[in-house]
Amino acid sequence: KAGVTQTPRYLIKTRGQQVTLSCSPISGHRSVSWYQQTPGQGLQFLFEYFSETQRNKGNFPGRFSGRQFSNSRSEMNVSTLELGDSALYLCASQQRGVDQETQYFGPGTRLLVL
Amino acid sequence: SQQGEEDPQALSIQEGENATMNCSYKTSINNLQWYRQNSGRGLVHLILIRSNEREKHSGRLRVTLDTSKKSSSLLITASRAADTASYFCATDSNYQLIWGAGTKLIIKP
Numbered sequence: 642k643a644g645v646t647q648t649p650r651y652l653i654k655t656r657g658q659q660v661t662l663s664c665s666p667i668s669g670h671r672s673v674s675w676y677q678q679t680p681g682q683g684l685q686f687l688f689e690y691f692s693e694t695q696r697n698k699g700n701f702p703g704r705f706s707g708r709q710f711s712n713s714r715s716e717m718n719v720s721t722l723e724l725g726d727s728a729l730y731l732c733a734s735q736q737r738g739v740d741q742e743t744q745y746f747g748p749g750t751r752l753l754v755l
Numbered sequence: 756s757q758q759g760e761e762d763p764q765a766l767s768i769q770e771g772e773n774a775t776m777n778c779s780y781k782t783s784i785n786n787l788q789w790y791r792q793n794s795g796r797g798l799v800h801l802i803l804i805r806s807n808e809r810e811k812h813s814g815r816l817r818v819t820l821d822t823s824k825k826s827s828s829l830l831i832t833a834s835r836a837a838d839t840a841s842y843f844c845a846t847d848s849n850y851q852l853i854w855g856a857g858t859k860l861i862i863k864p
Contacts, residue, residue, distance in 0.1 A: 647802065659838065671852075674850070674851065675850075676853070676854075682856055683855075683856050683857065684843065684845075684852075684854035685854075686851040686852060689847065689850045689851055696850045697849050697850040697851050714818070731797075731798060731853075733798075738850060743788075743800045743803070744800065744852060745800070746797055746798040746799070748797045749798075755805070
């Protein structure tokens, strides 16, 4: 099976712009989670989707949003970008999205905000 | 927010030696997982230990869990250059993983 894919891999934006990142989970996986990774804050949970429904959301401002499509692919959007949004954004998929189930991570999208 | 701390923050050892890293967490858990991250392969799941388990092995990896102390340790035996990476512990709760800060491991040839 193909792994989790994320597009684009690298992105440069300027403050105030918005950005959309895409994640395709492993075939058959219905849960997609998003994480932000920065040197200062480490890995932080953004949100999790299962069957097109957001089940949990981390402590991020409303500028961060996401959605999941019927084929389980997910997108996250960040509006009005700030310098502090520069980070590696990781998505992970799970088959059933339950605790104790392995999460499989994509390679990430590295976002640089200038 | 982060679940806890990993110790040490960085570790440099000779190839062939054993590496031990520790993770502490704050809240009650159902399980604890260890992940490895390097530039080549991204973030990869290594091992999961349930709260009712005390020790688990997978190849050269040995994980222990002490729920009374809210801590876990990861031992990598007979280290190899390919083990150079950052290692993270994570606990899952309510459909999210809560991460430690990570230990950066460098294996010297």
